Amino acid sequence: MELRHFQYFVAVAETGSLTTAAEQRLHTSQPSLSRQIRDLGAEVGAQLLIRSARGVELTEAGLAFLEHARLVLMQAELAAKAAWKVAHPAKPxxxxxxxxxxxxxxxxxxxxxxxxxxxxxxxxxxxxxxxxxxxxxxxxxxxxxxxxxxxxxxxxxxxxxDTEPLVAAMPRDHRFAAFDEVDPRHLVSETFIAVSRVSPTLKLVIDEFISKLNVGIRPSHEVDNLAMAMSLVASTRGIMLVPAYAENLLPASVVCRPLAGEPPTIDxxxxxxxxxxxxxxxxxxxxxxxxxxxxxxxxxxxxx
CATH class of the missing domain: 3.40.190.10 (Periplasmic binding protein-like II)
Incomplete structure (x- = not known):
């Protein structure tokens, strides 16, 4: 009795059809599969399957054999996996x-x-x-x-x-883009985009800086991430304070300018x-x- 006999028998039992099992599960011919099933029955010494109007059905002996056949296949799979793991140890x-x-x-x-x-x-x-x-x-x-x-x-x-300064991000054609640096006090007259609580450390740095300016800057929007921030800057013609590394992610429509004076920083x-x-x-x-x-x-x- 070979492992393929168990595979063939389980396939027929689960599909209820020699033809379906041969074509869809085992990719072999139906006559070859029938011969293998007959050989298995002869070796077991009991009829395992019977043909009926509904296809192929298990006998009582077949039902008993099916449970053990599935266990044999599972154990064979586990054995193969165990051997493969020993031969191919996982990298840390x-x-x-x-x-x-x-x-x-x-x-x-x-x-x-x-x-x-x-x-x-x-x-x-x-x-x-x-x-x-x-x-x-x-x-x-x-x-x-x-x-x-x-x-x-x-x-x-x-x-x-590292310690990074914050810079002002704005549309490329914004009037402040013509300056070498931006006076943060002038942001009071602009659409200001704030950071949401999704980035609590950055939000705290920006909020404290805006509070110290004491010029009444009020955010018009809040954003959760840099991609959303750049889209909003471009679409609303707003200005936002971002860490300098954000310049790596700017679309062509957005530019950054340094802040005049002593800019806020973030670690x-x-x-x-x-x-x-x-x-x-x-x-x-x-x-x-x-x-x-x-x-x-x-x-x-x-x-x-």
Whole structure:
């Protein structure tokens, strides 16, 4: 009795038809399948199937055999999977997260930093807003993220990477686009687009800056992400304060200008869980200073 006999029998039993089982499940000829089923019955010493007006039906012996045949096939599949796993051990996974857009600045050198581990490690990349990255770190779904230092996440450790100024994003043909820098006090006369609570750290920085100006700037709209922000800037001819790295994501219709005076700033950090014992994470943390020294001069040359 061979494994294929069990496969053939189960296929016929589940479809209720020799023809259907042969053509759709087993991709063999119906006469060949009938012969295999007869040989199986002869070896078992009992009639397993009978023909009826409704097709093929199981005898009582066939019903008893079916349960064990399915178990045999399941065990054979498990055995094959177990052998494959031993022969092809899974690579450890190192999961990286980036505040949407920051991967353009930091991913290439991050991968270079990890290059020694790459042959033995599968690296995955995700792009999300900062609170989502923090939640993923705490759940163990990410090993490390370039993000904001989010409050109320005591299980995370943050390491400062960069401090970015905020700039004014506006339509390319806006009158302020002709200036080298924008006086933030003049935003009071413009359609001002604010950040929603989806990005609480950025929202806090902008709200505190607007409050200190004390010129009565009131937001006309709130946005949840940079893509939505750029669309709204272009469609409403509004102005929005964004971190300088957002210049990487600008459509042709939107430009950024520095703010006059002392602009607000926001920190970029790498975050990771206190309980993460990944050897790849430890290797990366030991090389962070070198990563920063390579990335920041290049970003300065590119104007952000």
């Amino acid at each position: 996974v190192f999961a990286l997260g980036f505040l949407t857009g920051e991967e353009m600045n930091w991913l290439p050198e991050t991968m270079r930093t990890l290059c020694d581990e790459l042959p033995n490690t599968e690296v995955t990349i995700s792009s999300q807003n900062s609170p989502q990255l923090g939640q993923a770190l705490m759940k163990g779904e990410l090993d490390l993220a370039f993000m904001r230092a989010e409050l109320n996440m005591p299980d995370l450790i943050y390491r400062h990477v 970029l950090v790498i975050g990771y869980s206190k309980t993460n014992t990944s050897t790849t994470l430890n290797l990366f943390l030991n090389r962070v200073d070198d990563l920063i020294s390579r990335c920041l001069p290049r970003q300065a040359r590119n104007g952000y």
